[in-house]
Amino acid sequence: MTPALGSAPAPGPAPGPAPGSAPAFAAARLRVDDLTVGYPTPGGLVRAVDGVSLTVAPGDALVLLGESGSGKSTVARSVLGLPGRTARVTGRIHLDGTDLTALDERALGRVRGRRIGYLPQDPAGALDPLRRIGPQLVEVLLRHRRAANRRAAGPAAAALLARAGLPDPGRIARSRPHELSGGLRQRAALALALCGDPGLLVADEPTTALDALVQAEVLDLLAALRAEQGLALLLVTHDLAVARRVGGTVAVMRAGRIVETGPAGQVLARPAHPFTAALVAARPGAGR
Numbered sequence: 001m002t003p004a005l006g007s008a009p010a011p012g013p014a015p016g017p018a019p020g021s022a023p024a025f026a027a028a029r030l031r032v033d034d035l036t037v038g039y040p041t042p043g044g045l046v047r048a049v050d051g052v053s054l055t056v057a058p059g060d061a062l063v064l065l066g067e068s069g070s071g072k073s074t075v076a077r078s079v080l081g082l083p084g085r086t087a088r089v090t091g092r093i094h095l096d097g098t099d100l101t102a103l104d105e106r107a108l109g110r111v112r113g114r115r116i117g118y119l120p121q122d123p124a125g126a127l128d129p130l131r132r133i134g135p136q137l138v139e140v141l142l143r144h145r146r147a148a149n150r151r152a153a154g155p156a157a158a159a160l161l162a163r164a165g166l167p168d169p170g171r172i173a174r175s176r177p178h179e180l181s182g183g184l185r186q187r188a189a190l191a192l193a194l195c196g197d198p199g200l201l202v203a204d205e206p207t208t209a210l211d212a213l214v215q216a217e218v219l220d221l222l223a224a225l226r227a228e229q230g231l232a233l234l235l236v237t238h239d240l241a242v243a244r245r246v247g248g249t250v251a252v253m254r255a256g257r258i259v260e261t262g263p264a265g266q267v268l269a270r271p272a273h274p275f276t277a278a279l280v281a282a283r284p285g286a287g288r
């Protein structure tokens with residue numbers, strides 16, 4: 001991970017220079033510059049994201065860490081080109097040099113799924129509950145032209161399930177989502193997210209619904225995909241233990257801004273910003 005860029009500091013005591021706040025990495029897979037997202041409400045414009053800049057290089061991870069309502073998911077949804085119909089968005093989002101903010105909805109649709117994979121918290125949001133897993137994967141593989149025909153797509157789907165760490169891919173392919181445990185379902189959702197062979201995976205609280213052991217397995221799988229395939233990972237979490245396990249760079253968000261950014265071990269062990277220190281103090285042990 002390149003050092004991510006921090007945004008303007010939040011109100012409060014000056015934290016000093018944030019660890020790792022170096023210039024943007026030229027070869028960043030994802031580069032977000034001065035992103036601001038507002039939503040009109042009867043009471044005025046709510047600024048969900050306020051001047052966020054960050055980079056994620058191939059094989060690296062950036063964890064957006066913060067409490068509920070700090071704007072993490074809005075950053076993730078904006079990268080996916082889905083900030084919401086009423087959103088007022090300014091700033092730039094570049095993926096491998098392409099300015100996503102300049103694309104129309106049709107072109108963005110091609111980027112989503114193919115160049116950016118999405119792993120939601122709840123696999124039910126990704127998987128059709130009525131259909132078997134295998135045909136769902138086959139359909140997406142064909143749509144993304146990752147398989148020449150249905151006959152070739154079957155083995156490709158099985159390979160994806162294996163790549164997502166699923167034992168006995170044949171059985172999983174024949175299963176419907178409700179027949180699987182939560183951990184297996186999340187891995188199947190990951191296989192679906194990988195169908196387009198994306199360079200970037202956006203994962204929003206991907207392990208929050210899982211028990212600790214399965215959570216660790218899924219996070220380790222994401223680490224393996226980064227290491228082995230150069231997948232870039234943008235992961236949203238409110239959980240310090242998750243941020244610690246993912247490693248890479250942590251960007252701490254508060255009230256729409258990044259208040260501190262740097263290597264996970266450093267930020268969580270020796271927070272420079274009082275807000276990060278308070279987060280760490282509230283969860284003793286999670287940062288270590």
Ligand SMILES: Nc1ncnc2c1ncn2[C@@H]1O[C@H](COP(=O)(O)OP(=O)(O)OP(=O)(O)O)[C@@H](O)[C@H]1O
Pocket residue numbers: 039046047048066067068069070071072073074075083084238
């Ligand atoms: N479509 C929308 N319309 C109006 N306000 C929105 C919309 N989406 C998000 N917000 C507001 O933006 C702020 C940030 O929300 P966001 O979901 O990004 O936070 P978060 O850090 O991901 O929190 P959580 O973990 O609870 O989802 C909140 O105040 C939220 O109410």
